[in-house]
Amino acid sequence: MIKVNFIVNNRAITLEIHPHTTLLEILSTKLSLFESKIGCGNGNCGVCSVLIDGEPVNSCQIRAIDLEGVVIETSEKIDNDYPEILKQFESFGGAQCGFCVSGFIVSAKAIIFSQKKFTEEEIRDRFSAHICQCSGNYPYIQATLFLMKNRDLLTKK
Ligand code: FES
Numbered sequence: 068m069i070k071v072n073f074i075v076n077n078r079a080i081t082l083e084i085h086p087h088t089t090l091l092e093i094l095s096t097k098l099s100l101f102e103s104k105i106g107c108g109n110g111n112c113g114v115c116s117v118l119i120d121g122e123p124v125n126s127c128q129i130r131a132i133d134l135e136g137v138v139i140e141t142s143e144k145i146d147n148d149y150p151e152i153l154k155q156f157e158s159f160g161g162a163q164c165g166f167c168v169s170g171f172i173v174s175a176k177a178i179i180f181s182q183k184k185f186t187e188e189e190i191r192d193r194f195s196a197h198i199c200q201c202s203g204n205y206p207y208i209q210a211t212l213f214l215m216k217n218r219d220l221l222t223k224k
């Protein structure tokens with residue numbers, strides 16, 4: 068067992084835990100955060116995405132031993148702060164069964180609030196880490212472009 072300290076959604080967390088426990092397991096079993104889900108379990112579907120220090124990562128691939136001092140943001144917090152992201156995903160025809168959506172919310176937040184101005188092609192590349200079996204990735208790309216052009220809609224709640 069190891070002791071790790073980190074921050075999740077502005078909350079300071081200290082855990083005594085097996086070093087190889089995944090962040091995805093920690094979120095659901097220790098912190099009751101269930102929106103990041105298990106899909107492929109091997110880093111290929113993006114459904115378990117969270118932000119670590121502002122960058123999207125697959126939480127199924129991150130171990131407890133890597134968590135000391137990091138700042139994590141999950142889709143629960145992003146959705147609460149910026150509900151317009153999900154609203155626009157739905158308006159553009161994405162977010163149907165909902166399984167993949169939390170991963171896209173996480174990646175979209177990182178893109179929209181990046182210092183770098185992403186092109187459509189770069190968004191497509193970034194979203195290629197996600198798989199939506201209902202609508203494909205196109206609606207999420209278009210919604211993210213729309214939000215980048217209409218940042219005033221994203222006033223923090
Ligand atoms: S469950 Fe983590 S990338 Fe698929």
Ligand code: FES
Nearest residue numbers: 163164199200201
């Ligand atoms: S909305 Fe169903 S998998 Fe994406």
